[in-house]
Amino acid sequence: MMHSTDTLIIGAGQAGLSLSHHLTRAGLEHALLERGRTGERWRSERWDSLTLLTPGWLSRLDGSEPHPDPDAFLARTDFVAYLDRYARSFGAPIHEHVTVSSVTRPGRRFHVETSSGPWRARNVVIATGDSAEPRIPAVAASAPPQLAQLHASRYRNPAALPDGGVLVVGAGPSGQQIAAELRRAGRPVALAVGRHARVPRRYRDRDIWHWLDAIGDLERTIDEVPDPAASKRAPSLPLSGANGGEQLDLAVLHRLGVTVTGRLETFHAGHALFADDLHVTIDDAERRLLRLLDRIDEHPDRSQSAHRAHPPDRPPPVRLPAGPAVLDVAAHEISTVIWATGYQREYPWLHLPVLDPAGEIIHRHGITPLPGLYVLGLKFQRRRASHFIGGVGTDAAFLSRHIACAPATGALTARATPAAGALRRGRASRTPR
Numbered sequence: 001m002m003h004s005t006d007t008l009i010i011g012a013g014q015a016g017l018s019l020s021h022h023l024t025r026a027g028l029e030h031a032l033l034e035r036g037r038t039g040e041r042w043r044s045e046r047w048d049s050l051t052l053l054t055p056g057w058l059s060r061l062d063g064s065e066p067h068p069d070p071d072a073f074l075a076r077t078d079f080v081a082y083l084d085r086y087a088r089s090f091g092a093p094i095h096e097h098v099t100v101s102s103v104t105r106p107g108r109r110f111h112v113e114t115s116s117g118p119w120r121a122r123n124v125v126i127a128t129g130d131s132a133e134p135r136i137p138a139v140a141a142s143a144p145p146q147l148a149q150l151h152a153s154r155y156r157n158p159a160a161l162p163d164g165g166v167l168v169v170g171a172g173p174s175g176q177q178i179a180a181e182l183r184r185a186g187r188p189v190a191l192a193v194g195r196h197a198r199v200p201r202r203y204r205d206r207d208i209w210h211w212l213d214a215i216g217d218l219e220r221t222i223d224e225v226p227d228p229a230a231s232k233r234a235p236s237l238p239l240s241g242a243n244g245g246e247q248l249d250l251a252v253l254h255r256l257g258v259t260v261t262g263r264l265e266t267f268h269a270g271h272a273l274f275a276d277d278l279h280v281t282i283d284d285a286e287r288r289l290l291r292l293l294d295r296i297d298e299h300p301d302r303s304q305s306a307h308r309a310h311p312p313d314r315p316p317p318v319r320l321p322a323g324p325a326v327l328d329v330a331a332h333e334i335s336t337v338i339w340a341t342g343y344q345r346e347y348p349w350l351h352l353p354v355l356d357p358a359g360e361i362i363h364r365h366g367i368t369p370l371p372g373l374y375v376l377g378l379k380f381q382r383r384r385a386s387h388f389i390g391g392v393g394t395d396a397a398f399l400s401r402h403i404a405c406a407p408a409t410g411a412l413t414a415r416a417t418p419a420a421g422a423l424r425r426g427r428a429s430r431t432p433r
């Protein structure tokens with residue numbers, strides 16, 4: 001049986017739900033298809049003890065109830081319950097356990113094949129997540145066969161790993177938090193560090209997100225940054241919401257007993273070989289941190305009273321030993337490698353000419369050159385906060401308004417499409433804001 005709707009949203013994570021909220025408010029017909037359950041990635045692709053790294057005030061979806069404590073950090077399971085409540089609060093039309101296997105546009109409408117039959121829609125919104133597929137570097141192929149390997153998205157808890165030591169590769173928020181958890185569970189842990197970021201959890205008596213908001217970083221648009229591609233590639237802030245929002249950085253991990261090394265280059269004859277670049281990447285992170293703290297200290301407006309009351313309490317620089325160049329995997333009884341090396345996006349089911357040579361969706365502010373096709377929830381899609389829980393709602397409202405304004409026939413030509421024109425001209429479209 002062919003299902004039909006006006007706007008079909010693929011994915012019922014925070015992005016899909018936010019758009020559903022705005023389309024519902026606007027009285028626009030739509031449906032969400034979700035291959036698992038609502039918020040599936042928070043249920044099955046994140047570790048058990050994960051606590052949000054954004055405080056309550058920055059983890060709220062448009063139109064939802066506020067979290068009881070705006071400064072507290074929600075546990076993963078509480079956030080899943082929150083997403084469920086949010087979906088129920090406006091009757092989000094979610095079809096769970098429906099996997100999209102193909103999206104084409106044979107005529108004026110999109111044809112979407114799914115595990116529960118075909119759908120037809122005037123608009124399709126891809127909300128399948130920025131952190132979608134594990135990105136594992138090629139060096140994984142050189143790992144000794146006795147090592148268990150898993151991506152951070154498959155890590156659950158220390159007890160679920162084979163006995164022995166763990167090499168965590170990648171010092172982003174996942175790598176640093178997982179390394180801390182494993183070390184506290186008594187595991188020998190080595191952390192291979194590449195390009196990374198460092199920020200204090202709190203500065204001048206406020207959570208760092210307060211300052212990022214105060215200096216306008218969260219609302220900074222992709223059109224305002226000098227190098228959009230570099231901004232999208234910027235390392236994520238290695239923050240932790242665990243234990244009420246504890247400080248986490250390489251110095252903390254070193255004190256916990258984690259062996260901090262340079263970038264993992266390869267495995268050879270049962271040894272892990274590391275680059276001699278730890279001090280370079282640490283210094284680089286330090287420089288970027290100091291630039292950020294300068295901007296906070298110099299910021300003139302509403303942060304001033306906090307400035308007067310709380311003078312700069314800059315964290316001391318991270319000073320670590322150079323780290324081993326070689327680690328004998330067997331001698332250190334390392335049983336497992338966890339690849340905390342980030343995510344990529346893959347759209348094998350998207351049979352439409354909207355992918356660039358790297359396989360990323362071509363879009364401007366979420367509007368693709370193909371009329372009626374949208375994407376939501378990508379990193380820096382429109383603003384720095386685009387892929388944050390508390391940031392996706394603004395982009396969802398923007399797309400909802402665009403969908404409401406688009407002609408009902410679906411007969412837009414590429415020439416008449418604001419997004420396509422904007423892509424060609426390289427400037428903002430004349431779409432509603």
Ligand SMILES: Cc1cc2nc3c(=O)[nH]c(=O)nc-3n(C[C@H](O)[C@H](O)[C@H](O)COP(=O)(O)OP(=O)(O)OC[C@H]3O[C@@H](n4cnc5c(N)ncnc54)[C@H](O)[C@@H]3O)c2cc1C
Binds near residue numbers: 012034040059376377
């Ligand atoms: C470990 C980790 C921790 C994070 N912590 C925070 C935090 O504390 N605060 C914050 O603001 N942000 C955080 N983020 C960033 C961001 O909020 C999350 O990545 C969030 O899950 C993004 O939501 P989304 O709806 O865009 O995508 P997702 O949550 O990835 O949702 C996409 C949905 O699409 C579904 N789907 C995919 N393919 C198909 C298909 N073919 N057919 C049907 N359905 C499909 C998936 O099952 C999934 O439910 C974190 C990210 C990670 C990886």
